[in-house]
Structure formats: structure tokens, C-alpha cells
Amino acid sequence: MDYHPQGPNPDIIAPGQSGPWAPEEDEILQHARARGIGWDRVKAEYFPNKTSNACRKRYERLLAKRKANDWDDQRMQRLALAYRDNRQAMWKPLADQLGEKWEHVEKACxxxxxxxxxxxxxxxxxxxxxxxxxISANGSSNSADSYTFDDSLNQDDSGIAMGLDAVSRRSSGNVMPGWNQILQQQGHH
Incomplete structure (x- = not known):
């Protein structure tokens, strides 16, 4: 049985626009390329509202995304060795900027x-x-009313607080201190 999926419904998309790629279209595109179909034919048979170049670029992005997420044992081993050899050089500039030991910055991150x-x-x-x-609206940064902390900026919908003074209460019930609390415990302000 020959696989011959239908492309997008051309009536839905405005002329001159191809619209965003749907997951089904990604599957069609990948299957067509796996069969060795060229870009002009892919466009003509499956994606009449997209250009051959748009099909090629989308396919290349899909391949790059797959490669970015595909970390086999050999690739992880190379990463681990490179990390071991470069970790101090990676973390030291950041640690120097913060006045911390690079090992502590690495661990915190x-x-x-x-x-x-x-x-x-x-x-x-x-x-x-x-x-x-x-400050701009009030004309002064010294006014007690010039700034009030908006706690809604300090949390996301996961229930994990994200700000510097935040205390995060995770689903495990463990309380995670915020960055300022950690720094105060270490004697920094």
C-alpha cells in the first residue's frame, strides 16, 4: 500500500500565505523526504500553499531539533569529558564577577x-x-510610594516562587529558600 497523505486544506489558508506548520504536516514532510521525494515535488503534491524553500527549511529545522534532543551514550561521554576539562574555565569568570568560588557558582547553577x-x-x-x-511616573526613587513589590512577578503557575526573596513550596512539601536567603546564610548581602 502506497502512503499518500493529503496536504493542508488550501481553502483555510489565505492566498499568498502558507501559515504555520501543523504537526501532521511535519509528519507528511518527513515521510515524503524519507521516500526520497525532491522539494519541488513535495511542494506540488503535499504543500501547494508553501514554497519548496519553505519545505526545505522546515525539514532542516526538524532535523536540527531532533539532533539537539538526541544525546546517545557516545555524545554524552564526549560532553562529560569536555565538561570535565573546561568546567573551571567556564565557571570562573562568572564566579569572579560575583565574588564567589567557581565551585559554589557551578553547584548553585x-x-x-x-x-x-x-x-x-x-x-x-x-x-x-x-x-x-x-520612578519615572513619580519623579523620584526616594519616595516610599515609588515602588511596591509586585508579588505576582515572583511566582509562576507551578506554585514555585521564582524571585530573589522567594520561598518555594514544592509539591513534595520541601521548602526551598530563595537566592537572597541562601546568600545571607553564606554571609553575603
Missing amino acids: MDRGLKTLQNLASNHSRVQAHHARR
Whole structure:
């Protein structure tokens, strides 16, 4: 039985626009390429509202995404060895900027995880921008009313607090201290 899926419904998409790629279209695209079909034919048979170039670019992005998520044992071993050889050089500049030992910065970052650090930085930027707008509106940063902390910026919908002074209560019931609390425990302010 020959696999010949239908492409997107051309009546749904406005002329001159191809629209976003649906997961079903990704499957069709990957299957067509696995069968060795060229880009012009892929476009003609399955994606009449997309260009051959758009099909090729989407396919390349799908391959890159798959490779980024495909960490086999050999690739992980290479990463582990490279990390071992470069970890001090990676963490020392950040530690020097913070006035900390690089091993402590590495541990803090690894314990918290990439997403948590990104969220903390993003929330901090939002709070700073909010603070700057309040100062601008009030004309002074010395006014007691010029800044009130918006606790909604300090939490996401997971129930895990994200700000510098936040205390996170995870589903396990464990209380996780915020960054400022950790630094205060270490004698920093």
C-alpha cells in the first residue's frame, strides 16, 4: 500500500500565505523526504500553499531539533569529558564577577537548573523595568510610594516562587529558600 497523505486544506489558508506548520504536516514532510521525494515535488503534491524553500527549511529545522534532543551514550561521554576539562574555565569568570568560588557558582547553577536561572533573570528584568516606570511616573526613587513589590512577578503557575526573596513550596512539601536567603546564610548581602 502506497502512503499518500493529503496536504493542508488550501481553502483555510489565505492566498499568498502558507501559515504555520501543523504537526501532521511535519509528519507528511518527513515521510515524503524519507521516500526520497525532491522539494519541488513535495511542494506540488503535499504543500501547494508553501514554497519548496519553505519545505526545505522546515525539514532542516526538524532535523536540527531532533539532533539537539538526541544525546546517545557516545555524545554524552564526549560532553562529560569536555565538561570535565573546561568546567573551571567556564565557571570562573562568572564566579569572579560575583565574588564567589567557581565551585559554589557551578553547584548553585546546577542545583537550580537552567530554566530556573532564566526565569529568575527574566523576572528580575521585569521588576527592574516596573521599578523604573514607577520612578519615572513619580519623579523620584526616594519616595516610599515609588515602588511596591509586585508579588505576582515572583511566582509562576507551578506554585514555585521564582524571585530573589522567594520561598518555594514544592509539591513534595520541601521548602526551598530563595537566592537572597541562601546568600545571607553564606554571609553575603
